[in-house]
Amino acid sequence: MTAARQGGTPLLVATKIVKDYPSVKVLKDVDVSVAEGDTFAVIGPNGAGKTTLFKVLSGEVFADRGTVTFKDLDVTRMPEWKRVRLGFGRSFQVARVFPDLTTDENVVIAIEAYHRNAGQPVTRGLACKPSRETRDIVEDTLLEVGLIDKRHEIARLLSHGDKKRLELAMSLALRPRVLMLDEPTAGMSPSDRRAATELIAAIKERHGMTIVLTEHDMEVVFGLASRVAVLHQGAMVVTGTPAQVRDDPMVREIYLGSEPVHA
Ligand SMILES: Nc1ncnc2c1ncn2[C@@H]1O[C@H](COP(=O)(O)OP(=O)(O)O)[C@@H](O)[C@H]1O
Numbered sequence: 419m420t421a422a423r424q425g426g427t428p429l430l431v432a433t434k435i436v437k438d439y440p441s442v443k444v445l446k447d448v449d450v451s452v453a454e455g456d457t458f459a460v461i462g463p464n465g466a467g468k469t470t471l472f473k474v475l476s477g478e479v480f481a482d483r484g485t486v487t488f489k490d491l492d493v494t495r496m497p498e499w500k501r502v503r504l505g506f507g508r509s510f511q512v513a514r515v516f517p518d519l520t521t522d523e524n525v526v527i528a529i530e531a532y533h534r535n536a537g538q539p540v541t542r543g544l545a546c547k548p549s550r551e552t553r554d555i556v557e558d559t560l561l562e563v564g565l566i567d568k569r570h571e572i573a574r575l576l577s578h579g580d581k582k583r584l585e586l587a588m589s590l591a592l593r594p595r596v597l598m599l600d601e602p603t604a605g606m607s608p609s610d611r612r613a614a615t616e617l618i619a620a621i622k623e624r625h626g627m628t629i630v631l632t633e634h635d636m637e638v639v640f641g642l643a644s645r646v647a648v649l650h651q652g653a654m655v656v657t658g659t660p661a662q663v664r665d666d667p668m669v670r671e672i673y674l675g676s677e678p679v680h681a
Pocket residue numbers: 439440442444462463464465466467468469470471
């Protein structure tokens with residue numbers, strides 16, 4: 419099976435991506451084509467290169483070779499903060515929030531950083547009282563992710579699951595065109611994982627944005643994804659619908675063992 423698309427306008431396309439670190443060839447000619455409206459999951463064992471691919475797509479690192487386009491615009495060498503302005507929203511495998519600020523201040527900071535010029539790091543805290551519009555977006559977003567009751571809590575005191583929700587809120591508040599989630603349920607209990615999966619599905623339903631995620635939990639993947647791509651030792655081996663990927667003998671062998679995959 420190839421990465422050929424079955425309809426849908428390509429929004430985010432990576433072609434022949436190569437990325438090496440000194441001791442390891444991480445990505446080997448990886449092709450990805452995410453269509454507008456897709457929920458596109460990249461799966462693969464630990465160390466397969468999922469996070470590195472994410473970084474290349476989002477601009478945190480640049481590929482050694484290959485190209486990345488967004489809406490037909492070449493963004494291969496475009497820094498991350500500029501991609502955010504084009505509509506990239508990203509969360510991380512380990513949540514990155516400002517630990518000493520409250521929940522709502524974190525979302526305000528995300529919005530203010532977005533509207534500030536250039537890619538200046540945010541280190542000084544809140545500049546002034548947020549506008550009515552910003553406060554409305556913060557409230558709406560915290561309601562949406564289920565953190566409204568914890569709006570005044572200091573971020574470092576939040577549970578792991580709530581930190582992930584906060585990080586999601588920080589991306590969502592910018593109304594991204596493509597929401598990128600690196601292992602959104604990593605380290606969660608089964609019930610938190612279910613809640614996070616439902617939340618992502620609800621966000622998709624409400625906003626309709628394109629979502630790209632990596633995930634190792636199959637239940638999460640098959641519950642959310644419209645397309646699944648399997649990365650194995652830095653190479654994209656299969657791309658297809660969840661059913662196609664689940665039934666692919668090579669996928670069973672290299673990634674899931676020979677056990678049948680339970681959806
Ligand atoms: N900054 C880095 N420097 C050197 N090696 C790295 C770096 N980032 C990732 N790697 C290596 O690249 C490989 C893929 O890592 P990663 O993209 O994090 O995989 P995954 O997210 O699928 O677990 C691993 O062997 C990892 O050790």
